Amino acid sequence: MNFENALSELESLVVSMEEDNTSLEKSLLLYSRGVELVKFCQNHISKAEQTIKILEEELLKPVDSDKIEEL
Template sequence: MSTDPQPPTNYEAALAELEQLVQVIESGQLPLEQLLSGYKRGAELLAFCRGKLDAVEHQIKLLDEGTLKPWTPQ
């Protein structure tokens, strides 16, 4: 884990890094200091992903003229 991580370039990159980070943290192989920095990075990535998802949801609401229909899998 780098000491000065770069912001993710997009949602997919952030999600992939977050998934990889979770695997490393769950492995139990990190020293405590790296575990803490990994947790912090994970929180940053999660906030980034949530922000992107919120923005997309807002755009969908606008495109759907303010009436967001519940999604049901077919």
């Protein structure tokens, strides 16, 4: 499963839970699945943030003046 699929499923769960005819038991199952999906999405976002941080740190590193002279 990827982030987009998880988010789409999560949105569908919300719609299902908002329906008036959803039983309590079904609502609890949907809620439980929603919690799993939220955790998955949060983990995915956290990894993306870490990757961005690493890339930004690499971008902002001072350039070695010896390497510039070689160019």
